[in-house]
Amino acid sequence: MQAPSATVPISLVNGFLAAAGAQPDVTQRYLEQAGITPKLRSAPGARVTEEQFSTLYRTLAIELDDEMPGVFSRPFRSGTLKFLCLSLLDARNLETALHRFGQFFHIVLDDFRLESRRDDLMAQVELRPNPAYGNIGPLGQELMLKLAHGVSSWLIGQKIPLLQVDLACPQPPHAFDHRYFFSGPVRFGCDATLMRFSAAFLDMPIRQSKRNLPKFLARSPGEWIFESFSEQLVSHRVRQYLAGVLPDLPTIDEAAKNLHCSVRTLCRRLSAEETTFQLLKDELRRDVAIQRLIDTHDPIAMIAGDIGFDDPSAFHRAFRHWTGSTPGTYRRPVQAG
Numbered sequence: 263m264q265a266p267s268a269t270v271p272i273s274l275v276n277g278f279l280a281a282a283g284a285q286p287d288v289t290q291r292y293l294e295q296a297g298i299t300p301k302l303r304s305a306p307g308a309r310v311t312e313e314q315f316s317t318l319y320r321t322l323a324i325e326l327d328d329e330m331p332g333v334f335s336r337p338f339r340s341g342t343l344k345f346l347c348l349s350l351l352d353a354r355n356l357e358t359a360l361h362r363f364g365q366f367f368h369i370v371l372d373d374f375r376l377e378s379r380r381d382d383l384m385a386q387v388e389l390r391p392n393p394a395y396g397n398i399g400p401l402g403q404e405l406m407l408k409l410a411h412g413v414s415s416w417l418i419g420q421k422i423p424l425l426q427v428d429l430a431c432p433q434p435p436h437a438f439d440h441r442y443f444f445s446g447p448v449r450f451g452c453d454a455t456l457m458r459f460s461a462a463f464l465d466m467p468i469r470q471s472k473r474n475l476p477k478f479l480a481r482s483p484g485e486w487i488f489e490s491f492s493e494q495l496v497s498h499r500v501r502q503y504l505a506g507v508l509p510d511l512p513t514i515d516e517a518a519k520n521l522h523c524s525v526r527t528l529c530r531r532l533s534a535e536e537t538t539f540q541l542l543k544d545e546l547r548r549d550v551a552i553q554r555l556i557d558t559h560d561p562i563a564m565i566a567g568d569i570g571f572d573d574p575s576a577f578h579r580a581f582r583h584w585t586g587s588t589p590g591t592y593r594r595p596v597q598a599g
Contacts, residue, residue: 273434319483334373347479373392428453
């Protein structure tokens with residue numbers, strides 16, 4: 263079994279809806295178009311799938327004519343991302359493209375400057391807020407770093423591993439989810455908002471063309487917001503292994519053997535990524551359950567059994583513990599034929 267995409271915390275959905283500033287009746291319509299049950303908005307532990315989130319994002323972008331819906335002082339009119347990418351395609355290498363990236367946003371927005379530089383073996387992209395506009399909110403900080411990282415990775419044809427991500431905002435309740443948003447360690451409460459990666463990537467040539475751009479844009483924003491599961495993080499490798507053996511629930515000893523390391527080493531590496539084996543096991547089962555509840559009409563007892571619960575009542579208790587809601591809350595209503 264392929265490891266499913268990570269689900270998205272409802273706080274991110276609420277953040278975008280708040281930025282959009284829509285009236286309650288319009289907000290309800292946005293949620294329904296994305297297949298999101300409105301009552302989940304008030305459940306702090308609720309989750310949505312990446313597909314639901316991306317659909318909501320695209321709906322807001324179209325309705326508001328803003329490709330960063332409501333996040334900045336001036337809207338990113340429809341086509342902004344397309345023209346940004348077009349301006350980068352004939353750059354000599356990624357270093358030149360990132361310089362143009364910063365110039366582009368200096369032209370279209372007053373909220374910040376995006377500056378890239380090389381320091382020995384390290385490349386750095388920093389978001390510098392304009393004092394006249396105040397601090398950039400957490401949503402804006404994360405989105406701009408994600409966009410710079412996603413577009414850069416697309417341009418050179420490979421995902422750029424991040425060595426460090428600093429955010430100048432307090433740690434949010436969903437901080438653990440950032441390992442599915444960024445491929446490197448994330449720190450909160452920092453003096454500056456920036457990301458660092460190996461300077462060797464700056465010398466890489468641009469491998470994309472206008473022919474490839476429509477496909478990249480069609481997959482936005484998921485293409486640049488979410489990290490695909492890779493071999494880089496140990497937690498991703500553990501999650502992939504666990505997904506492959508469901509409904510069996512292996513012990514940490516079996517997982518360590520599969521990853522060719524000792525239990526102590528595995529625990530230490532997971533701790534460095536701010537997670538544990540049990541937490542990864544629960545996150546995987548939660549995400550599989552949510553996606554099955556939303557995308558299928560499979561009986562809840564079947565879903566429970568497929569993720570290792572022999573007793574449906576135990577699954578109901580676990581699901582409520584994971585999300586704050588019952589499994590039935592996530593069911594989409596059956597459409598009348």
